[in-house]
């Protein structure tokens with residue numbers, strides 16, 4: 001039995017399916033992110049766990065108790081919203097203590113817990129401020145403290161950092177993760193920012209179009225994407241069109257040039273069209289490195305991104321990127337140059353797409 | 362800096378003349394009760410000392426407070442619920458609240474009198490009955506003001522998210538409405554309340570047809586106008602003063618409200 005279980009959860013809004021066939025088991029103390037593009041159903045799923053939406057089908061269980069039809073007040077979940085949603089008429093201390101006041105705790109106990117929470121979010125002594133006297137980052141920390149003060153069984157966060165600027169986003173996300181570890185609280189974190197999901201989570205649920213695409217550790221999601229969508233959404237998009245030449249040898253053809261993959265191609269026949277993914281950081285210029293695959297390409301564009309330089313190349317119909325680490329002695333090609341690039345057989349992943357022939361990996 | 366055009370000044374002067382000439386005239390008239398050549402405050406002391414002024418003013422004052430309570434309790438939860446759960450009904454609710462602008466008060470009164478002067482609702486015979494009816498009528502008249510004010514207040518806060526935040530912390534509906542929503546509508550509720558107050562203090566039609574004799578302030582003023590013109594002018598000035606004080610108080614309270622805008626979205 002897992003701590004939080006969603007089984008065959010589905011949500012229809014009228015005729016439109018916002019969430020379909022959603023199955024997920026989350027262990028106690030685990031940090032799980034829902035990652036996906038706008039409108040894919042992340043918020044709807046989270047709101048069903050919180051009790052703000054009722055599933056059309058399926059069950060939700062927390063700690064072995066069916067909560068599918070419980071009102072939000074009875075669920076014992078803490079929620080943090082993108083817009084902070086602090087009560088503007090209350091001080092920081094009253095906001096944090098609100099849930100405890102509802103639970104009819106004694107004044108002394110409330111004060112003690114509020115102080116403890118303010119310590120955890122490093123805002124001790126700011127209890128008398130009103131929300132409008134705080135920065136966005138501080139407001140969101142208070143919202144986190146408010147959600148945690150009632151010691152909920154599950155903490156739910158819906159894009160809590162997306163209203164903040166980049167620097168604060170990064171420091172606050174580390175802080176959220178540290179607090180989560182310290183309290184050992186089971187957490188679901190919704191985001192459309194892949195970097196956030198990959199850097200924070202124990203496991204990531206990649207969603208698209210109301211469905212789960214893939215569930216896995218950040219390492220698995222990034223290095224072994226199972227679907228074209230995951231490969232494109234997580235990390236930089238690099239997909240190439242190819243044909244199978246010889247399934248037994250793992251031989252493929254890209255723009256008339258043969259490459260090979262380390263992956264087993266059971267079930268494919270010579271001539272089948274496939275989509276392959278190739279991470280930009282796994283491609284290098286031939287000469288710097290010599291891997292088993294070599295492609296002739298034309299340099300299309302060069303973009304300086306700080307620590308890396310991203311080079312857009314073209315081979316026939318395929319346009320894709322390669323990344324080079326930046327250093328002062330980097331010899332860059334010119335736009336329009338013909339170059340040879342190289343990558344290993346292991347870097348070539350054949351994806352199952354929407355109409356794939358049921359390949360599993 | 363652009364020069365203020367002549368045309369602008371002209372409009373301002375015309376506006377001031379238009380609004381203040383009658384007021385100054387009334388004020389001047391009210392001060393001439395003793396003779397044409399000298400000023401005196403006798404009209405004011407006469408009025409303020411008179412038992413009928415005190416009685417009708419007191420009645421309307423209390424009726425206004427009752428109306429405020431009834432209309433706030435009626436409108437605020439309704440508007441809140443419409444915002445939260447039935448946003449598509451918003452135009453309809455707004456239309457209903459505006460009906461009192463469309464239906465003349467006299468029609469409203471005849472409707473009330475017809476329905477409530479015979480069984481099963483014979484409310485016109487007792488003092489309690491007529492007081493009740495009059496307050497309900499005032500409430501109907503105040504709907505557009507109270508609803509507008511509350512609606513504006515609700516728009517300024519993120520009603521749905523605040524409600525959900527409170528729910529996830531375990532709060533029930535009573536707690537949410539009285540501890541989270543109402544406090545954040547303080548300014549809106551106050552401005553609705555003062556407008557209602559002003560409307561009720563000056564109301565004539567409903568009071569005149571439902572209440573027996575001259576019980577409330579509006580009919581008293583009209584009656585006074587017919588019998589004692591100087592005192593009537595004094596009363597008019599007094600009620601102007603009251604209204605302006607109300608507006609001033611709204612402004613003052615509105616300024617000091619914490620967190621009406623910041624950090625709620």
Ligand SMILES: Nc1ncnc2c1ncn2[C@@H]1O[C@H](COP(=O)(O)OP(=O)(O)OP(=O)(O)O)[C@@H](O)[C@H]1O
Pocket residue numbers: 013017018036037038039040041042043044045192
């Ligand atoms: N109350 C609602 N009524 C009708 N449709 C809704 C409702 N809420 C969400 N939807 C639809 O359900 C789908 C999923 O929405 P959801 O808010 O879960 O997306 P999301 O993944 O959170 O997206 P975002 O990243 O933009 O927040 C969308 O197509 C949305 O239009």
Ligand SMILES: [Mg+2]
Pocket residue numbers: 042043044158
């Ligand atoms: Mg969302």
